[in-house]
Structure formats: structure tokens, C-alpha cells
Amino acid sequence: MDEDQFHIPMLGNQLAERFGQDVAYTTVQKCLNNCVSSYSEGSLLPTEERCLRNCFVKSYDFFKYADDELKFFLRQNKE
Template sequence: MEEEQYSIPMLGNQLSERFGQDIAYTTVQKCQNHCISSYSEGSLLPTEEKCLRNCFLKSYDFFKYADEEIKFFLRQKQ
């Protein structure tokens, strides 16, 4: 029985493409649910705007850190 060969970088790229949109969608949903409290459709309150900005920045920092950790792990496996 032959063992299947996988290209770790290729698998990483496929996962990134597949889940990148899902991560963006869930980040927007999470930040929107957490930060939006007014019912105004035309504008955001200053507190809502600040909350959204902080939420997106923290999410970006988290995913950037997680991406670096995964890349490090994959390099160690090669």
C-alpha cells in the first residue's frame, strides 16, 4: 500500500483560500453583534465606530498571530 504524499504548503494555501472568506464573515458578524446597539441605519454612534474598529483590529492581530504560529508549525514538520 502506497502512502499518500501531501504538499504542506499547498494544503496550507487551500485551507487559507477555503476558510479566509468564512473567517471574514464570522469576524464581521461577531463585531457587529458585539458593537452595534443603536437602531440608526444611516450612521454609527462614536462608541459603536470605536468598538468596531477595535474589534476588527484585534481580530486581525489574532488571525495574523495564529497564521504565524501555523506557518512555524508547518516549517518544523518539513
């Protein structure tokens, strides 16, 4: 293998491992920053609750789509 070439399956595995670790943290941080405004200790406002639910669902849908695209790319570029 030429040193300028990439080992696609290995890079894909490393990316998936790293991506999986970072996704949860960044998703929670993003959703909390965008949705929580009252900072009441005991409960969320109904609007905050809806916002968080929508944020997590949309994030899951996006990351599921990205994961499917990555798997497709890796299948197409197997050695």
C-alpha cells in the same frame, strides 16, 4: 505514504484557503453583533464606531498571529 499519515503541506494549504474565506464573514458578523446596538440607519454612535474599530483591529492581530503560527508549524513539519 501510510494511509494513516497526513500530508501536512496539502492540509495546511487547504486550511489556509478555507480559513481565509471564512475569516471575513465571521469577523464582520461577530463585530456587528457585539458593537451595534442603535440600528440607526444613517450613522453609528461614537461608542459603536470605537467598538467596531477595536474589534476589527483585535481580530486582525489574532488572525495574523494564528497565520504566523500555522506557517511556523508547516515549516517545522515539511517532508
